[in-house]
Amino acid sequence: MTATQVHETISEETVREISDELGEPDWLLETRLDALAALEELEMPDVIRTPGRDWTNLDALDYESFVDPLNAAEEKDQVGPEDAEVLPLSEAVSEREDLLKEHFGSVIDPEENYLTALSTALFSTGTLVYVPKNVDAEDVTIRTTQHSQSLFNYTLVVTEQSSSVTILERQDTGEDVDGDRYYSGIVEVAAGENSHVQYGSLQDLDEETYNYTLKRGEADDYATVNWVEGNIGSRLTKSSVETNLDGEGSETKTVGAFFGHDDQHFDIAARVWHNTAHTTADLVTRGVLDDDARSVYEGVQDVGRDAWDTNSYQRENTLMLSDESEADASPKLIINNHDTEASHSATVGQIDEEDMFYMTSRGLDDESARNMLVEGFFVPVLEEVEVEELRGDLETRVRERLHE
Amino acid sequence: MSSEQDQLKETNTEERFAFKKEESAAVRSDKGLTEEVVRLISEDKDEPEWMLDRRLRALEHWQNMPMPTDWPGQPDLTELDVEEIVPYIRPDVDKREGADSWDDLPEDIQDTFEKLGIPEAERKALSGVGAQYESEVVYQNMQEQWEEKGVVFCNMDEAVREHEDLVKEHFMTSCVPPSDNKFAALHGAVWSGGSFVYVPEDVTVEMPVQAYFRMNSEGMGQFEHTLIIAEKGSEVHYIEGCSAPKYGSHNLHSGGVEVFVGEDAHVQYSTVQNWSKNTFNLNTKRAIVEKGGRMEWVSGSMGSKATMLYPCTILKGRGASANNITIAFAGEGQNIDTGAKVYHNAPHTKSTIESKSISKDGGRTNYRGLVHISEGAEHSSTSVECDALMFDNESTSDTMPYMEIDESKVDVAHEATVGKIGDEDVFYLQSRGLDDDDAKQMIVSGFIEPITEELPIEYAVELNRLIELEMEGSLG
Secondary structure, X not given: OOOOOOOOOOOHHHHHHHHHHOOOOHHHHHHHHHHHHHOOOOOOOOOOEEOOEEOOOHHHOOHHHHOOHHHOXXXXXXXXXXXXXXXXXXXXXXXXXXXXXXXXXXXXXXXXXXXXXXXXXXXXXXXXXXXXOOOEEEEEEEEEEEOOOEEEEEEEEEXXXXXEEEEEEEEXXXXXXXXXXXXXXXXXXXXXXXXXXXXXXXXXXXXXXXXXXXXXEEEOXXXXXXXXXXXXXXXXXXEEXXXXXXXXXXXXXXXXXXXXXXXXXXXXXXXXXXXXXXXXXXXEEEEEEOOOOEEEEEEEEEEOOOOOOEEEEEEEEEEEOOOOOEEEEEEEEEEOOOOEEEEEEEEEEOOOHHHHHHHHHOOOOHHHXXXXXXXXXXXXXXXXXXXHHHHHHHHHHHHHHHOO | OOHHHHHHHHHHHHHHXXXXXXXXXXXXXXXOOOHHHHHHHHHHOOOOHHHHHHHHHHHHHHHHOOOOOOOOOOOOOOOOOHHHOEOOEEEOHHHHHHHOOHHHOOHHHXXXXXXXXXXXXXXXXXXXXXXXXXXXXXXXXXXXXXXXXXXXXXXXXXXXXXXXXXHHHHOOOOOOOOOOOHHHHHHHHHOOOEEEEEEOOOOEOOOOEEEEEEOOOOOEEEOOEEEEEEOOOOEEEEEEEEEXXXXXXXXXXXXXXXXXXXXXXXXXXXXXXXXXXXXXXXXXXXXXXXXXXXXXXXXXXXXXXXXXXXXXXXXXXXXXXXXXXXEEEEOOOOEEEEOOXXXXXXXXOEEEXXXXXXXXXXXXXXXXXXXXXXXXXXXXXXXXXXXEEEOOOOOEEEEEEEEEEOOOOEEEEEEEEEEEOOHHHHHHHHHOOOOHHHHHHHHHHHHXXXXXXXXXXXXXXXXXXXXXHHHHOOOO
């Protein structure tokens, strides 16, 4: 795959201007400039390929038309409880430079692929969430409304020993712009020993928006990193939620839900690496597709040679409401240690005819019956969402979509 | 090849396999793959012009296609040097008997057959006679009663001469074109021998049709082609067994199998593969199934250094179905990459895939599968089940399924589990008086039972015994 030609306004001057605006230290500017220089060499993120076919065509994205880094505009709501620090990046660079320096780019290599490098070079907004030792921080909220053509958002979460945090992130789009939009989000989570992170996202961008999101956590001994990944909006989303279980006894749970209609395309991955002993993972995803929508799901459970006594489970279910939709799935198990209990399952199907018959025989019309069954389909994943507000938001968006 | 391997080869040749000096090839091609070699093969077989043309076109594809290298977790093919492989050896059939006596066989092969408990007459058959020997099928047995009903079972070279129209129509045209993949192209250029099976309309062949392939020369490639045509309403079960003794350098087996399952016909294709552990086993097997037809693939993969094999079924007609049962056993230094592909291209089609794998002593097993349901293939269903059993921490087991679903009125289910051999199960059996090894053996036998159930008894016994021998570490 060849990298897309770099836009002429994505230049060293642009990067310096963005960095200057945020008042960044030199090392961060250097990281950006390195990422910019690497663009020429880097390739698009991996997509699943089967003979004769790439499941998501990222090369078709026309960066010329929608990357406009100097005119980024957004509305941001960054709040958290008093004993945790929730800082906009412009403040974090001066107040918490030590944390940034230690963790920025340590979980996700800025030069991992073309799109991570583009994000690193051009991000203009972001959040640092820092939770000190033994602090329980609930209700950290990061809401981002994109008002411009493109927006590059960066989030770093650091939790100290035995702390916990619940973060609710939401992205949507505000003012109309001409043409397509691009939203890019990089999220790094460094979960300290015995800490507990719950990171929930609801992506509700408008359907002219192309979206690349990469979220990755690193869990220390006995730490837990849980993800909730809700995808409703965007024209095309390429999203991956990943956890490195690096610490003994660490755990992760990923709960995913998506609902595609019209000609939306969701390329969603859930990945976990079991790198040490006594780790546990549970990946659960449910999605619904209507009209011409398409989903691509990749689930990876990678059990390393040193990962003794591993438990790893994965389930993915897709419900198709239309013959024009397409659901592709590849749940992968990679097992290098036999002391493992691992399983995965995936299903694709339509609404059960008997269920429909039962509902309609109770006096419901077809549409109401169908809507109730779709809402019911999401219940097992929604039940897993610990944050009440996020669960409520997701339920509301599912219901709204059904009645659109 | 490294000098170390060269040395190994010398030692082996001298000390263990001296019998090979008596290899009595009537025709032996040069190493490597050139137009000259391809022409030599065609000429030696006295083939019609069109077959030579097909070979040359396939050669072009081979030359233009890249090696498969970028599949996640695929076997390493860097040690495979096709330029070092001799693609064609025609044994001198008249002299064969003398050169191929039981005593001349390598000791480990003798041991294997003895331990399998196979009677001497059959041992001889299985070790080369009554089988494809090198590049030629030298003997095949077909009962007269089937011939009377119009059933044809002959070697592929003969089929080119005797059944030219059928072969011309079906040979690497619609089912496995040489452009399909790098090794299908290779196969198309240098194929030799194999079986041709033709079953006329409404004929049921009640006995399994069998062929046994064996590679006996060092550093050779074997490229047998199997073409099965089952006409409307017919039924046949084809069984192949494969083996090769151990050599220092690498052998290549790249077979091609094409199966045409007519309307309401039923074909079962069973393989028990036990190539020696220096063999690269890279096959293309495919079936096209018409309306109401049924294709069953049963595969046991024991041997080889690396296997890449994903029998493919194209469900072309309404109500067609496919069942796949595969079992893979990978021991030290082995990488068995196998699975199944099914294309649902018509309504009411059905497929099942059941895959079992066992890995031990650093062996590597992969399940790699593709299920594709095309738009319009409504009311189709597929179910995939993979179970992997791992003996130790040096072994690896991967499951890589791909599901492309283009139609909503379908029922698609995939399930996979991986686990170690259950301590509790072993304990239970030990408490009933079995020793550790016997207990594990019994658990493995139970684990693979769904496969052995599908095979005729003698193959089931062979598979079980082979696994037993693998587990004792006495093969290889």
